[in-house]
Amino acid sequence: MLGSVDGRIKQDIWGYKDPAKYFEEPASKIKADAWLVGRVTMQEFSSKKPRPAMKSTVRIPKEDFVGTHDAKTYAVVIDPSGKCHWDKNMVSTEHVIEVLTEKVSSGYLEHLRAKNVSYLFGGKTELDLALVLEKLNRHFGIKRVRIDGGGHVNGSFLKAGLIDEFSLVLAPVADGTIGAPTLFEAEKGFGKRTATRFRLKSVKKIFDDFLWIRYDVIR
Ligand SMILES: NC(=O)c1ccc[n+]([C@@H]2O[C@H](COP(=O)([O-])OP(=O)(O)OC[C@H]3O[C@@H](n4cnc5c(N)ncnc54)[C@H](OP(=O)(O)O)[C@@H]3O)[C@@H](O)[C@H]2O)c1
Structure with a gap:
């Protein structure tokens, strides 16, 4: 910092x-294998375009998703309500991982899947940060995270x-x-x-x- x-x-x-x-x-x-920031900080790096309506006709299950990527390092955002909007699944050389709660809509998950942005659920309405770290390790092999504010x-x-x-x-x-x-x-x-x-x-x-x-x- x-x-x-x-x-x-x-x-x-x-x-x-x-x-x-x-x-x-x-x-x-x-x-570090990943840097991690809060939603407010990540919005300085995510799409600046006006956010489209994200409605879905299908219900997407609240299950973790690993988007196709060949990056070796990751950019993780704590975004419990799904407010970041993405044009691509990378920030610089890092693949984006969204950390969500189950409050997010199927429309938002559809948006992330369409852009191949990975996501994981850290809780129903509140985040369990120890669980989030455990999932980052389990799904992406991340061992060392640099928390960047x-x-x-x-x-x-x-x-x-x-x-x-x-x-x-x-x-x-x-x-x-x-x-x-x-x-x-x-x-x-x-x-x-x-x-x-x-x-x-x-x-x-x-x-x-x-x-x-x-x-x-x-x-
Ligand atoms: N000087 C430096 O080294 C440095 C480094 C990084 C950033 N910055 C600056 O810091 C400013 C932003 O800092 P900030 O403290 O306002 O925001 P932040 O930490 O970047 O983001 C805060 C947001 O992240 C989500 N969040 C974080 N922890 C959470 C938790 N445990 N559970 C649920 N949600 C959680 C919430 O999103 P929701 O509101 O969507 O619920 C919360 O409002 C920016 O101006 C940035 O440029 C400075």
Whole structure:
């Protein structure tokens, strides 16, 4: 993740010419079989065309589907209601996998099948993220997933206790936008949950005055 000193992740007002490079260059050094993002982040990569009506005359069973592909790496999106619309089944060199709940319509499944986008069900109305990881391994042989944000997806994997390592590129900028997503958006208020603690693994100065900090999660 790329974060400001106050933990914010949207770079809209940071004033960098090429903000993507500060995220992408370090991320490319973290090898994984798949990268995974939330629906809001993936809509930056999926189709920008207006979404057509997705009605189906046939009922498609709520069963996992592996689309034809020859990619070796994957782009996974947590999209419980099926809001991403696809022109093709790839983002860059990665084959797209939609993680859905059974709330989605047959029309949406028909759309994914027509584009050969793979999908799996992670729950009836809510997602079981441990099950999602198990299915990614079972259907696609994925062993290592790089969770690439945004804050809500990071927060839900954090809350489920499914993060082993955390990589942060700390940008020398204070953002201060109240309500903008932060690195981890898990829960409102101080409930019974305790914060996740990390152990420092490495820290490196990059791009002159950014810090690349890597942590292990303390179990
Ligand atoms: N600085 C960085 O390194 C970095 C990295 C990635 C993204 N970003 C930025 O972060 C922003 C988006 O962050 P965000 O936190 O608003 O959104 P996000 O995490 O990308 O997506 C959140 C959405 O994903 C779905 N979702 C996530 N976890 C879920 C769960 N456990 N169960 C059910 N649904 C789940 C929900 O979709 P529904 O609403 O459809 O239910 C939720 O609203 C974008 O502006 C993006 O550019 C920054």
